[in-house]
Amino acid sequence: MIMVQGEVSGKKYTEPFSKGVLARSLTRAEMDPNKAYTFASMIEAHLKKKKVDLITIDELVEVVSRHLKEEDPEVVEKYMLWRRIRQCKEPLIILIGGASGVGTSSIAFEVANRLGIRNMISTDMIREVMRKIVSRELLPSIYESSYTAYQSLRIPPPPELDEVLIGFRDHVDSVSIGVEAVIERALTEGISIVIEGVHIVPGFIREDLVNKENVAMFVLTVSDENIHKGRFYSRCRQMWARRPLKRYISYFWAIRRIHRYIESQAKKHNVPVIENIDVVTTIDSIIKSLTKTSVKGGREVAEETE
Ligand SMILES: Nc1ncnc2c1ncn2[C@@H]1O[C@H](COP(=O)(O)OP(=O)(O)O)[C@@H](O)[C@H]1O
Numbered sequence: 001m002i003m004v005q006g007e008v009s010g011k012k013y014t015e016p017f018s019k020g021v022l023a024r025s026l027t028r029a030e031m032d033p034n035k036a037y038t039f040a041s042m043i044e045a046h047l048k049k050k051k052v053d054l055i056t057i058d059e060l061v062e063v064v065s066r067h068l069k070e071e072d073p074e075v076v077e078k079y080m081l082w083r084r085i086r087q088c089k090e091p092l093i094i095l096i097g098g099a100s101g102v103g104t105s106s107i108a109f110e111v112a113n114r115l116g117i118r119n120m121i122s123t124d125m126i127r128e129v130m131r132k133i134v135s136r137e138l139l140p141s142i143y144e145s146s147y148t149a150y151q152s153l154r155i156p157p158p159p160e161l162d163e164v165l166i167g168f169r170d171h172v173d174s175v176s177i178g179v180e181a182v183i184e185r186a187l188t189e190g191i192s193i194v195i196e197g198v199h200i201v202p203g204f205i206r207e208d209l210v211n212k213e214n215v216a217m218f219v220l221t222v223s224d225e226n227i228h229k230g231r232f233y234s235r236c237r238q239m240w241a242r243r244p245l246k247r248y249i250s251y252f253w254a255i256r257r258i259h260r261y262i263e264s265q266a267k268k269h270n271v272p273v274i275e276n277i278d279v280v281t282t283i284d285s286i287i288k289s290l291t292k293t294s295v296k297g298g299r300e301v302a303e304e305t306e
């Protein structure tokens, strides 16, 4: 049997070589699942032929990338990027924001999947919990949607100010307290997590949290209004969708204003803005950006995920 030796927090461990585990990491680098399994079997055969009975993870990665270079040069680049992110000692907290409908939940799911992160929460859920704790009288804006929050303002803003944005800011300001609590808990427990939704707005979450090396924020945009509108149609087509299309379409004008505001906040706070047209391109830019910024130095693995 071939044993693989890894290291967690300075402690060495060994486990049997698994074609399934290797194949899964290759599919995360976008290799076709069937091909990934065949490739993993080929690596196993190669190690057996070389009479290897113990191999370190680093050596295994070297063997895999050497063979991958011949097989599929594109996958090797993605595989190495994925490895670098996994080599971070700290938990990874990924925040994905954007106006309703730009694709934060779809992209968060894909990113979590690609990185093997098992925890994901939407800010809508955080808001829902907060609604059970705080009364409507005390905090009326969180009982609204982000794009209708302006209707709950107790004192109408002066006419020169945009009431939609005043309402939105109020709404996000409150939900951000819940978002901060989730980030703090994840940091304390050492849990990697993806948090997504319209309440992830640059400038609203405490700086001491967002400035941490292992906390990364992204803002998604869809510049073309028609494409953005189309996303509501595609979302509501799903059989289980319970969100009324009419509501999003009738407030689409407000959602677009919020879209512009979130984008401007991202630019002001140097948060990467990613145009979410093609899912694969969006995910690739998030993963690339993560290796450049939040995972500085490529440190030793905290294998939470496998
Ligand atoms: N890059 C993309 N290309 C095509 N459709 C997308 C893309 N991102 C999201 N969608 C689709 O757009 C709709 C809205 O996406 P969703 O993730 O629910 O948005 P949000 O969570 O930001 O409101 C869904 O039907 C989703 O499948």
Ligand SMILES: O=C(O)[C@@H](COP(=O)(O)O)OP(=O)(O)O
Pocket: 099, 100, 101, 104, 105, 124, 144, 145, 146, 147, 197, 198
């Ligand atoms: O407040 C909001 O803008 C949306 C955000 O949800 P997503 O569209 O981003 O999933 O929630 P709603 O109140 O419509 O359920």
